[in-house]
Amino acid sequence: MVQTATLPLMLKQLNLSSIAHHWQAMLDQAERNGWNAAQYLSALCEQELAERHSRRIARYSKESHLPVGKSLASFDFAEVPNLDRSPIEALAGSTDWTRQARNVLLFGASGVGKSHLAAAIGHGLTERSVRVRYFATTALVQQLQLARAQLRLEDALHKLDKYPVVILDDFGFVKNNEQETQVLFELIAHRYETGSLIITSPLCQASCRLHLVEL
Numbered sequence: 737m738v739q740t741a742t743l744p745l746m747l748k749q750l751n752l753s754s755i756a757h758h759w760q761a762m763l764d765q766a767e768r769n770g771w772n773a774a775q776y777l778s779a780l781c782e783q784e785l786a787e788r789h790s791r792r793i794a795r796y797s798k799e800s801h802l803p804v805g806k807s808l809a810s811f812d813f814a815e816v817p818n819l820d821r822s823p824i825e826a827l828a829g830s831t832d833w834t835r836q837a838r839n840v841l842l843f844g845a846s847g848v849g850k851s852h853l854a855a856a857i858g859h860g861l862t863e864r865s866v867r868v869r870y871f872a873t874t875a876l877v878q879q880l881q882l883a884r885a886q887l888r889l890e891d892a893l894h895k896l897d898k899y900p901v902v903i904l905d906d907f908g909f910v911k912n913n914e915q916e917t918q919v920l921f922e923l924i925a926h927r928y929e930t931g932s933l934i935i936t937s938p939l940c941q942a943s944c945r946l947h948l949v950e951l
Contacts, residue, residue, distance in 0.1 A: 903933075
């Protein structure tokens with residue numbers, strides 16, 4: 737006869753934490769609703785998958801270091817009337833372009849919301865199970881320069897490979913000296929056709945425009 741006494745232990749060993757937590761309550765529900773065995777098993781699997789998805793999104797959100805609250809919902813598109821919101825929403829709502837290792841450049845005058853939009857795209861991607869890493873460009877440059885001085889620049893670049901999308905905010909604020917330019921060039925070259933970059937920069941004094949370009 738099949739015994740259920742060891743079921744919690746077996747579920748723990750199989751790393752099915754959600755099923756381990758919900759199987760008894762869901763069994764009661766199945767009996768009340770007249771579910772067959774397949775329906776009961778399907779409901780348990782759906783619960784497990786849903787909770788794993790939620791935990792994964794929470795983990796991706798935490799590791800992304802994206803600014804909190806910078807979503808498309810909180811961005812006032814009326815303040816930038818010449819900006820077409822459709823491409824922004826498409827970037828935040830689709831992962832196809834990240835699989836193609838395409839890159840996004842947001843540039844415009846200070847204060848038009850470049851950083852907000854970059855973060856909003858990042859948040860949208862993490863909600864779709866894409867790992868994103870946000871950096872102030874100057875901070876990343878300092879990290880990469882330190883890694884180079886310690887002869888581990890290649891390792892530092894490879895650590896970024898786990899993120900399909902890296903956001904470099906305020907790219908234009910990097911000092912234009914040879915050392916900083918070189919590590920940025922190596923980062924871009926390293927990710928060419930393998931990972932996406934979202935770059936914000938005050939490259940002009942015009943209103944914000946969005947460009948999707950290959951780097």
